[in-house]
Amino acid sequence: MLQIVFDALSLGSLYALGALGIALIFGVMRLVNFAHGDVIAFSIFALLWPSTDAMAIVFAGNLPWFLLIPFVLAVGAGLSVLCEIVVFRRFRNTNPATMMIASFALGFVIRYFLLMLYSSRPKSISLLPVLSQPVEILGARLPLLQLITIIVTIAILFGLVIFLRRTRFGLEMRAAAENFSMARMLGVRANRVIMGAFALSGALAGAIALIFGIQTGTADIQMGAAVMLMAFISTVIGGLGSLAGAVLAGFLLGAASVVMQVILPVDARPFRDAFVYGAVILVLLFRPQGLIAARGTKERV
Amino acid sequence: MKMKLTLLTAAAFTAVSAVFPAFAADDKIVVGFATAQSGFMQAYDQPAADAAMIRIDEINKAGGLLGKKIEVVKADTKSDRAEGAKAGLSVLDQGADLVVVSCDYDFGSPAALAAEAAGKISFFLCAESVKAGIQGVGPHSFSASVLAPVQGATMAEWAFKKKNAKTFYRLLDTWTEYNKGICDGFDWMMPKLEAQGAKLVGKDTFKNDDASIAAQITRIKALPKEPDAIMLCTMMPGAVSAIKQIRAAGINSMILNGSGVDGSYWLSAVPDLSNFFVPVQGSIYGDDPNPDVQKFNAAYKAKTGQDPSSQYVYPGYVMIDVWAKAVERAKSTDADKVVAELEKMKGEPTLFGPRTFTSELHHQNTAKYLIAETTKGKPHIVDSWTISEPIPLDALMK
Numbered sequence: 001m002l003q004i005v006f007d008a009l010s011l012g013s014l015y016a017l018g019a020l021g022i023a024l025i026f027g028v029m030r031l032v033n034f035a036h037g038d039v040i041a042f043s044i045f046a047l048l049w050p051s052t053d054a055m056a057i058v059f060a061g062n063l064p065w066f067l068l069i070p071f072v073l074a075v076g077a078g079l080s081v082l083c084e085i086v087v088f089r090r091f092r093n094t095n096p097a098t099m100m101i102a103s104f105a106l107g108f109v110i111r112y113f114l115l116m117l118y119s120s121r122p123k124s125i126s127l128l129p130v131l132s133q134p135v136e137i138l139g140a141r142l143p144l145l146q147l148i149t150i151i152v153t154i155a156i157l158f159g160l161v162i163f164l165r166r167t168r169f170g171l172e173m174r175a176a177a178e179n180f181s182m183a184r185m186l187g188v189r190a191n192r193v194i195m196g197a198f199a200l201s202g203a204l205a206g207a208i209a210l211i212f213g214i215q216t217g218t219a220d221i222q223m224g225a226a227v228m229l230m231a232f233i234s235t236v237i238g239g240l241g242s243l244a245g246a247v248l249a250g251f252l253l254g255a256a257s258v259v260m261q262v263i264l265p266v267d268a269r270p271f272r273d274a275f276v277y278g279a280v281i282l283v284l285l286f287r288p289q290g291l292i293a294a295r296g297t298k299e300r301v
Numbered sequence: 302m303k304m305k306l307t308l309l310t311a312a313a314f315t316a317v318s319a320v321f322p323a324f325a326a327d328d329k330i331v332v333g334f335a336t337a338q339s340g341f342m343q344a345y346d347q348p349a350a351d352a353a354m355i356r357i358d359e360i361n362k363a364g365g366l367l368g369k370k371i372e373v374v375k376a377d378t379k380s381d382r383a384e385g386a387k388a389g390l391s392v393l394d395q396g397a398d399l400v401v402v403s404c405d406y407d408f409g410s411p412a413a414l415a416a417e418a419a420g421k422i423s424f425f426l427c428a429e430s431v432k433a434g435i436q437g438v439g440p441h442s443f444s445a446s447v448l449a450p451v452q453g454a455t456m457a458e459w460a461f462k463k464k465n466a467k468t469f470y471r472l473l474d475t476w477t478e479y480n481k482g483i484c485d486g487f488d489w490m491m492p493k494l495e496a497q498g499a500k501l502v503g504k505d506t507f508k509n510d511d512a513s514i515a516a517q518i519t520r521i522k523a524l525p526k527e528p529d530a531i532m533l534c535t536m537m538p539g540a541v542s543a544i545k546q547i548r549a550a551g552i553n554s555m556i557l558n559g560s561g562v563d564g565s566y567w568l569s570a571v572p573d574l575s576n577f578f579v580p581v582q583g584s585i586y587g588d589d590p591n592p593d594v595q596k597f598n599a600a601y602k603a604k605t606g607q608d609p610s611s612q613y614v615y616p617g618y619v620m621i622d623v624w625a626k627a628v629e630r631a632k633s634t635d636a637d638k639v640v641a642e643l644e645k646m647k648g649e650p651t652l653f654g655p656r657t658f659t660s661e662l663h664h665q666n667t668a669k670y671l672i673a674e675t676t677k678g679k680p681h682i683v684d685s686w687t688i689s690e691p692i693p694l695d696a697l698m699k
Contacts, residue, residue: 003522007515014512052344054566054610120341120380122538124570134551141522143549146515215513216542217570221341223538226510261516269506270475 002140004262010146012254013153014211016247018231019238020160021204023246026235027177028197029092031099035083035107036231037224038114039202043076043209044219045114048123056123056219065128073206079110080202081195088198089191114221122220127213149211156207157247160200164243169196177241237283239290249291253280329372330365330634332357332621333392334401335412336426340380345404349426349445349617351605353401355597356621366625367632378403382411389415389423398634399424399624404613406430406437406478413438422636424624427616429560430478431697434663441636443643443663445620446613447582447670449479449559450486450692455580455670456557457490457532459686461499466529466555468502469494470521474535474543476509483559484534489696490688502528509539518550528554536561541570548574563673564611565680573678580670581612582619582653584682589671593652615653622651623658667691 018036025033047061047068060071087106091099131145164170175183176193184190208227213219234253238245256279260272268275283291334353336346357371365371374395376388385403389412392400400416402409404427416423417439425433425444429452433444460466469491473484491501502524507514521528531554535543540562547556548571558579565586568574583594585608597618601609609615626649627642628634643663648655654669672684 003519004516007513007519010515011513053607054344054564056566056569058569115341119344121344122541122567124541124567126569126572129572132545132549134549141551142515143546145549146513212512215546216538217545218538218541218567220538222510227512230512258516262520266504266506270473272506273508 006142008255008258010149012251013149015230015254016250017208018227019234019246019250021201023235023243024197024201027241030096034103037228038107038110039205040209040224043072043206044213046075050117052119061125072210073203076206077199077202080198084198122218239293242292245292329370331372331396332399333397334375335388335392336403337380338377342380348614352614352617353621356618385411393419406433413442424620427613445616447665447668449482452559452580453483453486454490454688457487460530461494468500468528470528470531471504472533473506474509475506480534487532530555532557541567545571568678575676577675579673581673583615585609588682619651
């Protein structure tokens with residue numbers, strides 16, 4: 001039982017981090033960033049030397065952990081900010097659908113750039129192998145990484161809450177999320193806030209990349225897609241633009257996925273995701289605004 | 302004539318080609334590669350295509366086929382199914398007598414169907430679905446590899462007979478037909494082994510891109526006793542993730558796999574992996590019992606600058622080998638005559654084991670597999686095994 005709780009929490013953590021990365025950007029500029037998954041993939045490939053051989057040439061991946069972690073986070077943040085400067089800035093006054101299409105296109109550019117440098121073969125990489133040891137907690141035996149994922153996610157969430165509530169930058173970001181034009185009139189510098197949101201979102205993508213890389217031992221150009229989809233769904237059922245909602249929904253989605261895997265009979269298990277998405281539809285039927293609707297997105301009378 | 306032809310539609314081309322069967326000059330035989338030379342399938346098609354080129358070079362050096370040189374023409378499928386059909390037509394247009402198509406059934410079949418429509422022989426480089434042949438394309442289509450179910454059946458029987466494994470657990474990744482094929486073979490073999498004292502203690506499924514298979518692992522750990530062997534029906538990249546998570550959870554059962562996970566390129570992801578078994582057609586690890594395979598490995602390295610990365614280079618060599626033999630015997634490149642000769646092959650010796658084709662199955666439903674065991678992160682050949690009876694067609698068509 002306890003094991004299931006840990007399984008659900010660790011999978012939920014991954015989705016929650018992804019959802020947060022998307023919700024942050026949606027909050028400040030109404031952009032659903034579909035390139036987020038490809039930023040995740042890019043962050044992990046940055047640890048490898050470009051080559052199309054089957055054998056991965058590990059490069060930055062050999063750094064000790066106290067350099068490795070900042071490096072991956074910085075790569076994610078850097079790429080994300082670059083996307084904003086080069087692409088999204090030019091779309092700022094267009095409608096959300098146009099921006100979304102642009103983010104799709106950008107995602108393809110990043111993915112095919114990786115394909116060109118690294119080929120489509122998934123590359124193997126052993127990151128921080130100590131984390132793959134099993135540990136025993138309250139009678140549940142689980143990989144150390146699972147525990148660390150949960151702890152790190154909770155720490156990141158607390159850190160983010162403090163950042164958003166206690167710092168001036170956080171205040172500006174929340175103001176921008178609530179009413180962007182009003183915030184600008186009151187002296188919030190739009191470029192700075194939006195870049196900050198992209199940097200944070202990119203760093204979160206880097207964090208997912210690290211957890212994913214350690215857990216699966218694989219760098220694959222498609223690897224961001226599955227997490228991206230789940231994260232996007234989390235932001236929708238959480239209420240688009242609501243950070244708390246995105247996190248809550250991420251955890252719920254992870255839990256739903258694990259619980260379905262546990263309770264479904266073996267013949268129905270291949271269709272697990274259909275049941276999960278069915279639950280998503282039910283949630284949206286009853287709460288079309290999402291679990292925690294963001295104030296900024298409500299229709300004003 | 303040629304200019305006009307390119308303007309005609311595919312259907313019209315077929316009709317015209319029936320009237321003028323030979324565009325190729327009579328002093329050469331043309332092999333057309335309608336395979337992925339770019340895009341994501343390239344990483345899977347190119348190694349086997351290189352191996353095929355090695356056999357073609359050997360034949361040309363030895364004086365050619367029926368006294369004629371083999372000439373190679375190519376068209377890129379760009380890892381795209383629609384482009385695949387075009388690539389197939391393109392090599393046929395260039396006079397291909399044999400159309401070599403992509404490794405995978407879904408990606409190779411458009412070009413194979415184009416060849417079938419033109420009445421030419423097509424060969425899948427390494428597809429392992431029964432559809433890659435008569436069942437999915439038509440009577441002129443073949444595959445150079447061995448059916449996926451044979452891999453699952455081989456591993457189950459070998460583990461039971463040679464490693465004394467009694468309790469089995471089946472973990473299926475529902476992503477591809479290949480994965481299901483491995484488990485279908487396992488499911489076909491299992492009742493026979495159960496009659497002799499083996500036991501299937503549980504089944505579960507996952508998806509290749511699942512972020513975590515923690516719930517599946519929890520179910521294995523909930524068993525009263527760790528199973529002797531886990532049949533893992535999956536492929537890259539999810540395979541590495543699954544294996545890593547199984548071992549990280551402290552499960553030390555034997556892990557049985559299909560050939561899709563052969564290769565040492567990914568082993569760095571699971572340091573010190575042990576008790577891990579893969580069926581292979583030949584060894585890329587420098588310890589193949591057949592010295593000629595080692596010679597081939599050296600030739601491959603000389604040609605491409607790299608060692609073979611997995612056993613999936615080998616079917617390309619086998620493909621040209623059996624086709625060329627059939628052409629020699631038929632004394633013609635006429636498709637129907639060559640197919641008839643191929644179908645006469647019963648246990649035809651090749652560098653990578655005997656091959657059989659029949660008028661019902663252009664694929665291998667039994668094969669001699671080498672068993673590669675990985676111990677402390679080092680794969681090596683420990684045994685070889687041929688299943689006690691071929692898998693019948695109805696079990697393959699499930």
